[in-house]
Amino acid sequence: MTDAHRRPPGRGLHFYETFDGTPHSLDHRELPERIAGHAAFFLDHGVRPGARVLLPFETSVGTIVSFLALIEIGAVPLSVRPFVLSTPRQAYQDFLGRVAAEYRATHVLHVPGLAPVDLPVPALPLPPPDARTPGGRLRAPHDGEIAFVQFSSGSTAFPKGIPVRHGPLRANLAMITRTDGRRPDDRVSSWLPLYHDMGLVGGLLSCLAVGCDLLLADPATFLFDARGWWEHMARERVMGTVIPNFAVDYSLRLMGAMEPEECAALDLSAVRAVYLGSEPVNLTHLRAFTTLLAPAGLRPDAFMPCYGMAEAVLLVSARPPGAGIRTVASPSGVEALSVGRPMPEFTVRVRDEAGVVCGENELGEIEIAGGSLADHYFDREAPLASPDGFYATGDIGFLDDGELFVTGRAGDRIKVNGRSLFAVDFEQEVERLPFVRSGRSVVAQRNGRVLVLLEADRTARTDPEGARDRVVTQLVRTLGVAVQVGDVHLLRPGQLPRTSSGKLRRRDAVEAHLRGEPAAAAPTAAAGPENSGGAVR
Structure with a gap:
């Protein structure tokens, strides 16, 4: 970004409150003066190089420029989830307090959403919107300097901080933009949260690195108007997204009833690169969605x-644009999706439970080396x-054939009759039933039994025995696995707990069920995803 002041006018960040509205824009060429002005403000308020600042990453001009200004100073932003009203306030306060204590934060950036929150450390005010230093230029940090800290998802434990240093960050951004063929005259759209590594690195920072347009919206904007987002991408001739x-x-759920003529009214022919990751891909839905929008x-x-994964900054492997979706039968006989060849900067191997390096088409734990992998977790010596x-x-x-296939998490493995299946294999089959929405089931193995928890709609809950029988029949038919009817449990919508990035907290859900307790539906106040794979978690 040291050349940002030389970039052409009109190209930069464009913030949308609604997808059909007029954006608030910030040119790349304005950023050096704005960042320098914000950095001067923070220095005046006692922030020094090396200071650790909690940064609840709201999607706003002020938060983004503040984040970049802290990096410019040499301070260390701790990128965490912002407070939203759907999060229990005490849980969020406890989270902030624990992060502040464990990582010795000196300040917390006082973004607007923190107004109702009791802060664990002194508040650092946001600079005034017009803060700028005329003629300001950005420094070039050395490779070993920490740029910021991102966090694991907290799906199985309290989130771990991962230091992102400038050298690995530059390297991973180069991998991302090289793989999708990003150019300065391209346009990218993102509504992913900025505390999420996909939203921050894959969306925001990759566009700042290349100097292309980024059309940015809050996650809630997509939730309220998913169809509007695709219409927006068509209208703005967007080339890619994450x-x-x-x-x-x-x-698919909100647009599935569209007629071919309605779809044909959109023009999505400019879209050539859609990174698809962070969680298991439902191939049935992906195929249905691409068929739906083929007329567009x-x-x-x-x-x-x-x-x-966050430990590698972000990208490890990807199918390149134009290569298409590739699937093969996994060693367990289940259809598996390729997530492409590993980036040449990484070395990837697979080892079995005995520690022996696997050959091709042999199942084992994925291990990575080199590339942009972090040396250690933040403030941890190991x-x-x-x-x-x-x-x-x-x-x-x-x-x-040199391509990586990810079948599940080690802790989600389900062994049946000598086969290694995974929770996601069961969950995607259960979710094909009409009374279970996508992402609303949890399957785990305990004491040799396969336990199925699912959020069922009202029609299924009025006939629970019939619904359980259909689940059992579906799993026998598709996976050849017989689950006991008594091990299928119907829950009300919202009962399965999730992390702040939307991932199911399988272990918490299962353990709460086994204790006879209702699962806590509210998300934990964690910070971004741990792994970001097309077939991961």
Whole structure:
């Protein structure tokens, strides 16, 4: 970004409150003066290089420029989830307090959403919107300097901080923009939260690195108007975006009744690169959605299933644009989705439970080395990697013709009759039933039994025995696994707990059920996803 002041006028960040509204725009060429002005304000308020500042990352001009200004000073922004009214206030306050204590934060950026929250450390006010230093220029930090800290999802434990240093960050941004062929005259759209590594690195920072337009919206804007987002991308001739599988499932649910003539009124032919990651991809829904929008010119080969993790900054592997979706039968016989060849900067291997390196088409734990992998978690001395340099990801998968396939998490493995299946294999089959919405089921194995928890609609809850029988029949028919009727449990909508990034907290849901307690539906106040793979979590 040191050349931002030389970029052409009109190109930059465009903030949309509604997808059919007029955006508030900030040119790339304005950023150096704005960042320098904000940095001067923070210095006047006692922030110094190395200071650790909690930054609840709201999607706004002020928060983004403040984030970049803290980096410019050499302070360390701790990028965390902002407070929203749907989050229990005490839980969020406890989270902020624990992060502040564990990572010795000196301030918290006082973004507007924190107004009702009791802060654990002194508030750092937002600079005035017009704060700028005429003629300001940005420095070039050295590779080993920490740019910011991002956090794991907290789906199985309290989120861990991951230091993102400038060298690995530049390297991973180069991988992202090289893979999708990003150009300065392209336009990208994103509504992902900025505390999420996909939203921050894959959306915001990749566009700042290239100097292309970023059309930015809050996540709630997409939730209120999913169809409007696709119409917006057609209208604005967007070339690419970064989304989780949820976006496909949600869009299909809200747009599935569109007639071909309505779809043909859109022109999505400019879209050529859609990174698809963060959670398991529902292939049935993806195929249905690409068929739905085929009259709009949305090509199936624009979708790029990918794999990555916060520990590696973001991207580890991806199918390139134009390559299309590739599936093969996994060693367990289930259809598996390729997340592409690993970036050449990384070395990826798969090891079985005995620690033996697997050959092709052999299932084991995915391990990565090199590339932009972090050395350790923030403020932790223990290295991430083993003595031979490889980091065990906790993800299970296999390699086929040099491409990576991710089948599930090690803790979600379900062994039945000598086969290694995964929770997601069961969940996606259960969710094909009409009374279960996508992402509303949890399957786990306890004491040899397969336990199914699902949020059922009202019609299923009025005939629970019939619904349970249909679940059992579906799993026998599709996976060849017989689940006991008594191990299928129907829940009300909203009972399955999730992390702040929307991932199911399987362990919490199952343990609460086994204790006879209702699962807590509210998300934890955690910070971004841990892994971001097309077939991961």
